[in-house]
Amino acid sequence: MQHLSLKGAYGVSDILIGSGLIQRTAEECIHKFSPSRVHIVTDTHVAPLYLETIRQQFNIPVSVSTIPAGEEHKRLSTVETLYHDFLSAGLTRKDLVIAVGGGVTGDITGFAAATFLRGVSLCQIPTTLLAQVDSSVGGKTGVDLAEGKNLVGAFYQPRLVLIDPQALSTLPAGIFQDGMAEVIKYGCIQNPEILHLVSRPDFKADIDRIIYECVKIKRDIVEVDEHDTGLRMILNFGHTIGHAAEKLGNYTALTHGQAVAIGMVAAMRLSNALGAPEDLVPLLSSLLQQHGLPTELPYGKQDIFNALLSDKKKFADTMNFILVRELGKADIVPLPVSQLQEYIMTI
Ligand SMILES: NC(=O)c1ccc[n+]([C@@H]2O[C@H](COP(=O)([O-])OP(=O)(O)OC[C@H]3O[C@@H](n4cnc5c(N)ncnc54)[C@H](O)[C@@H]3O)[C@@H](O)[C@H]2O)c1
Structure with a gap:
């Protein structure tokens, strides 16, 4: 397993990368946050693949929101649904929100976590290549408006990012290829070894x-x-x-x-x-x-x-x-x- 830490304006985030990390979600989250309860946000495609594996590891209360998959749901009404789900689960500022999915789930959940009760702790578990190499790291969160993409949002660092490359095994080929465009971008702008x-x-x-x-x-x-x-x-x-x-x-x-x-x-x-x-x-x-x-x-x-x-x-x-x-x-x-x-x- 590889470890990177990101020092931001408001603290340090840990980024862990390693195959099989999803199986250690609870261990890593409890170690980092000691929450009393967790709320997992995932989407309708990812839930059948990874939700149970993650949920069953916790011996504290776990609640779940499964949002519809797709960019068209990256909007304020989905965030509002999440606020209501957080409240009915009894989530407090001492608890933890975990986003499990691609960049859409990560961006929506990050924005909800940034703004609910003025900020609750956030862990990102990215499951697309794009989310693993790009959107889960760096703290940009947000949603789209009818006028354009990513027009509403916040900078809010996830304190923990768990990147499990094994999750890419279930990704449709076209979505994997999309992520490769970003990988090749990194090679061009900074490290030709990647190319x-x-x-x-x-x-x-x-x-x-x-x-x-x-x-x-x-x-x-x-x-x-x-x-x-x-x-x-x-x-x-x-x-x-x-x-x-x-x-x-x-x-x-x-x-x-x-x-x-x-x-x-x-x-x-x-x-x-x-x-x-x-x-x-x-x-x-x-x-x-x-x-x-x-x-x-x-x-x-x-x-x-x-x-x-x-x-x-x-x-x-x-x-x-x-x-x-x-x-x-x-x-x-x-x-x-x-x-x-x-x-x-x-x-
Ligand atoms: N915050 C940032 O810094 C940042 C950076 C780049 C892009 N983005 C945002 O990321 C979004 C795109 O992210 P994306 O490409 O991950 O799209 P996405 O989240 O829509 O995921 C693509 C599809 O793959 C499915 N999926 C996810 N993981 C899977 C898995 N392991 N197995 C099978 N299916 C899986 C999803 O349900 C979805 O249908 C855009 O909204 C973009 O604006 C944000």
């Missing part, structure tokens, strides 16, 4: 190590910039153009991972146009394709430009792009909006 590891046909044999290397990068970045005002932006490599593509497809034509994959290749092309010494596009494209991810924009560049422009903050005359001009090194580059169209034509 080497995932290029092997038997990379799943090293999945514990791959997850550890990704989480370590996220931990290091969050410790420098917990509230996302500077360095943390490099985690958005591929996301600016990716979001524009997701939007053009009404959030249904492309999954988030597919959009990020396409966005990373586009950002790499932009890096070249702005003077990267080496053309990294073929290397990135072939790695993404090896993992079943798309690399070409399914929309016209003019449409991407229009979508980017509609996202632009009204008063900003620059737009930040994350560029990788050297493998393992990302820069935040503000590009003048007046020249945006010209730049987008290079992707």
Whole structure:
């Protein structure tokens, strides 16, 4: 088992990574929090797979909320349901909330835990690759509004994150591939060794190590910039153009991972146009394709430009792009909006 600690503004979080950790949930939670009761939040897909394994380990009262699976339920009404469930279970500020599931369950539960009684302790047990390498670490929580994704939320660190790579064995292939887009992102922005590891046909044999290397990068970045005002932006490599593509497809034509994959290749092309010494596009494209991810924009560049422009903050005359001009090194580059169209034509 690997251990990482994350020092945030309000304390230290422990992140444990190891196969079989789910079987030790109660032991780790009781050791860390000594709660009188716990409340588990999971979703309708994950509950039949892992809920009983976790629930039966506790010899203190356990209550459960099973929320409907899917991004469309990442909204305030689900959070309100959780508040009512917490109250009827008799949860107090000395107790513990455990989120078991993907990024959607983690984000909703994190926000409910951050705001219920002004904050109850939180443990995250991420069960998708994306949640294990990204969303369970770093304390961003929240929900969507009709106007857009993640518009309401809070920074609230889970004091414990239990990452069990064995949980990935039940994940549908497409959802695993989505997470691989984020894994490859970490390799591009910070540690090319990750790219080497995932290029092997038997990379799943090293999945514990791959997850550890990704989480370590996220931990290091969050410790420098917990509230996302500077360095943390490099985690958005591929996301600016990716979001524009997701939007053009009404959030249904492309999954988030597919959009990020396409966005990373586009950002790499932009890096070249702005003077990267080496053309990294073929290397990135072939790695993404090896993992079943798309690399070409399914929309016209003019449409991407229009979508980017509609996202632009009204008063900003620059737009930040994350560029990788050297493998393992990302820069935040503000590009003048007046020249945006010209730049987008290079992707
Ligand atoms: N908080 C952050 O820092 C952060 C970072 C990145 C993404 N996010 C958010 O994460 C969300 C996406 O997360 P996601 O990709 O994990 O999606 P998700 O939570 O919707 O999970 C994808 C699907 O997999 C199912 N599932 C989960 N674990 C499973 C398992 N082990 N076996 C079988 N099925 C399983 C879920 O029920 C769901 O149907 C988005 O809402 C995004 O905004 C948050």
